[in-house]
Each structure stands twice: as C-alpha cells, then as structure tokens.
Amino acid sequence: MGEIKTNVPEFDKIAREVFAPIYPVIAEQIQLKTGITGGKCLELGCGGGYLGIALARITDLYIHLLDKSPEMLEIAAGNISAARLTTRMQTILADVQEIPLPDQSIDLIISRGSIFFWEDRQKAFEEIYRVLAPGGVTYIGGGFGTAELKKKITARMEKENKNWRAMLNKNIGENAPETFIKILQQTKIPFFEINRDEAGLWIQIRRQEK
Template sequence: MKKSAEGFTRIAREVFAPIYPVIAEQVLAWSGIRDGICMDLGSGPGLLSAALAEKSGLSVIALDADPAMARFARETADGHGCADRVNPVVADVHRMPVKDNTASLVVSRGSIYFWEDRVRAFREIERVLRPGGVAFVGGSFGTAALRKTIFAEMRRRNPDWDRDIARRSGWATAETLRRELAASGVALSRIREEEAGMWVEIRKDPTPI
C-alpha cells in the first residue's frame, strides 16, 4: 500500500497538479460556498484540499482510507502554507466519522470509481452535508485543454492508459450513477456532464421539514 500511495502521489504532483486549482475554483463558484467545513473524499495527497483552502476560507477535512495518504496530505498542506486549515483524516467514505449536518461543501475528484458501494456513499454524503450544503463528486480534468495534456502525458507513461480509463469510466456511467442515486433515496441530486468530465451534484434542502 505504501508503494502504491507513493506512486499515486508522484503522478498527482507531476502530472495532475494543474487541474486542482481549476477544479477548486469551479466548485467554489458553482456552490457559492467559501467558508465553513469542506470534506475532500478520497483526498489522496491533498492537492485539491490545499487548493480549496488557499482559495477560500474553508477548513478542509482531507479524508482517505489509506493511512499513507494522510502523511502526503500533511506534506502538501505544509508546502502550500495552509496546514492550519487542512486536516487529514483516515476513514472510509462509506462510514465517515463525522456528525450529521457538518459540511458546507463536499468534494471528491477521482475516487468515485473506487467506492465499493456508491449507494451507501451517496447516503453518507447527504447525511454529513448541512442544510443548504452541496457536494460535487466525480472525475473531471478541469478543462478540455488540461484533459488533453494529461492524457498525452499519461499515454507516454502508461501504454494501457486509455484502456484503464475506459474500464474505470464503465463502472460509473451517467446512467449507472443516476440509477444508484435513485436507489440511495438522496432527495436533491443531478449529473453534471461537462466537456472535461462528469460530476454528481448532491444538495441538501436548506429548509428540511
């Protein structure tokens, strides 16, 4: 697991790094939320967590199931000067150690393809969102231009890149995600299909009964 975490972190920092500030700006603009608590699910080495902390007043919980990632996320936050507002937590997205109605914003980039039970994860996301909170979980590359650049570099590094991407995407098509959202019973949700990727958007009613 340590070797896998180190390899993933190296790729994130060397290849994917440019997408995280872009995605952070996007979700902040879409949500209109810039303070409170944010949860970054499957945060990996914390690049999105750090970008969100840098660009807002949010305190970010960087949640990942791999203990090695907590160390990398701390390193990332230290390097970005936001260690006081990024808190790495080792936990499972299916059983988050967070009280109901805690997070103003929930984000996750890339980990949705690896969740064992997305129906349960969607319920957990709705549970931890505060009334009026919003979640964006998916697999975007930020912009079409960034997607093109990253694909070119990953094809150079990994001859099986296209096959790997197709396989992962096949596990979470828009149709599949809509079916799982319906099964979850989440009240307010939709699929945002963008040129650079796809997001599941979950909102919590600001005036629950």
Template sequence: MVEKSATKMGEKDSKHFLTIADTIFAPIYPIIAEQIIKNTGVSSGTALEIGCGPGHLGTSLAAISELTVYALDVSPDMIQTCTERITEKGLSKRVIPTVGDVCEIPFDNETFDLVFSRGSWFFWEDLSKGLKEIYRVLKPGGVSYVGGGFGNASLKKDIVEKMKERDPEFENSIKERFISRSPEVISSALQKAGVNKYSIVDDDSSFWLMMERT
C-alpha cells in the first residue's frame, strides 16, 4: 500500500485506504520502524515523515525510539486521521502532524536527523525536487530512509495474496510502481538534485534510498 502524498484522495479512496492500512497492512509498520532504526542508526533527535497518511509508521517509530516525529501530509483529511491516531496512542507530544508537500517542505534547512517515508514517492509530482527538499532539511550527518516495502518476504507474500482477492492486478501494479522508481531512475533524480552520498537497500520485499547529508 502507498501513501498518496502529492495527490489528494477522494472520500471513497480515503476510506478504502484507511480500511486496508488498519487491517491487511497493519503488521508491517512496527517491523519497518525497527528496520529504519537499525539501518540508519538514528533513534533520537528529530524526524520528519513524508506522506504520513493515517500515521501508522510515524507512531510506530516514535513508540520504539526517542525521536520526535513531524508527520507531514498534503491531505488535511489524512492529517486529521493521523491526529486522532496520535491521541489514541498517547503520543501527542512525540508525533506532530503538519500539512505540507514534499516539494515545498515547510521547515528550515538542516532541521532533521532523519527523514523517512514509505510509499509516498510513487506519487510525488517531481521526484528530483522532492529528494532535493529532503536533503535540504536534513542536518549534517542526517539520513533519509525513503522508498517502499512490506517488512519481510513472508509478510509481502501474505499481503499480496490478500490484496489480489480485492484487486487481481495488485501484484502487477506493485511491479509498475517499482519500475517507476528503479535504481536508474533514482540515480538520475539524485544527480539532478545534486546529491552524491547515498546508498540503496534493495531486497525481495523492499527498496529504500538512504541519503546522508554531508
């Protein structure tokens, strides 16, 4: 599942997304949160989530770390839902919802130790500009963790099977999205953005871009 961060959802799409995120995709968020900390080495300071949607990943990360997470989404409706989730989990002082677009991140240069996002970059209007903005708001030594994934191969298999019952083309749509964010596409966008120091985590269940601010 992906978070539509650069395009607004209709009411029907939003309800469908929330239902799936709360059920089929629910197990992946704590796992991805653990992977973010393990792979970036960042567990304290200030973080920004791009395309937070209903707040599953941001709250999962805040719950297992000492990070203060700013949850950014272009959709006011998603921010409202995210705010409700934050309150339910007792994380109002740790996760701060904010309306905004990745192509014009409403924060100063060098603000965050970590910028993360699952799935939103498939919907950005300008990939290179979004990456450049993320790089801009990272502190020196800060790291991004942006991409998409299902936590592990077992969860991916389970989710794909369940989603194909709803949408027979789901597996093909995943492949198309990942082709649109292939290593070649990402490399070209990073070059345009002027980002040179980065690495890619690529396995059977996920693909993540880690940019390090120098």
C-alpha cells in the first residue's frame, strides 16, 4: 500500500505473503458495510487480484479486476484460474482515469492501496461515479482489516522500508481524510463518507436509487 516502488514480482510477493491475512478480513468488512452481495463489482488497481478473489468467495458478485500493468494482470489471471473463478471474474487493462465500462453499470467498486498512486484523483473519482449504478456503493482506500494485523505487518515492513511508518501516516493518518474531502468536494459527487480508524481509511460514495 502507498508508495512502495518495486518490480512486479517483488510487489506481488509482498502482497501474496506479507499481506495475505488481510484480504479475507477486508472482504468480510466490505460485504458487511456495503450490503452488496450480488451484481457487478469492479476492483481498481487490483494487482494480483487477492481482494477481489476473497470477495468472490463469499458473495455472488461478478468481479472485474482492473489494473494498468499487464504483468500484474497476468498474475491476477493465473490466480483467478487457480481459484476456479474464471466464470465470475475477468481482467481489464486500463487506468482508473479512463474506465472502459458503461455509465452506471457497476454495483460495487472496491480498491485497497491503489488510490495513493492515482495521478489525477479528481478525474478518477469522477470516472468512478460515472460507472457506479443507482444504489451502488464504493469501498476505496487503504487498510489492514484490524489494528492487530496493521501492527504485525508494520513491524515486518519497517525492516524492508525505513520510510514505512511516515508513508502510512501520510496515506491513512489523522490528516488524510481532509486531503480526500478537498478532492471530493471538487467533483460533482453529491454523497460521500470517509471512515478512518486504527486499521485504515475508507471512502464510501453512493449513487442514489432512481
């Protein structure tokens, strides 16, 4: 999550090994807090697709995994196949600033960690809202599922990256919500909510039912 800059195999190794415990936890939180268990889901900046796969296992959602890295999507496709979810998941090579999906076509939009890489966050949020269906919700941000998991992962990641704690504070610390509020207020999105706790920060955007 955040500004880790590494090659694809190294990035995936961290996601697959260090962060592995968080995906089922966050998937359950998404299900509980959004109430959406069917329809179409889009995961932005999916990487190896670990969060989307965890969510697919506990819902009936059809899930699109979007990433701008072909190498990441190759890994994601392999993970989808290994999980035997090829009939319910597909990959999309694209940038969050230009999502190649129809207006109001996605019921649930999720993303963990990629928001900190987005070059034009305002444009990205406007695209997200464009494809969000009536009654649709987002669960976008960064987090670890629980404070305990955050503590364990931070202890491990600090050994690899001396700037890890400062990066976390910038991305999901006390002042982070204000940064996103300013960006979202510049869009035409009528309703959004930012929830931050010890374990992370999540943005929920809703499109009202027609």
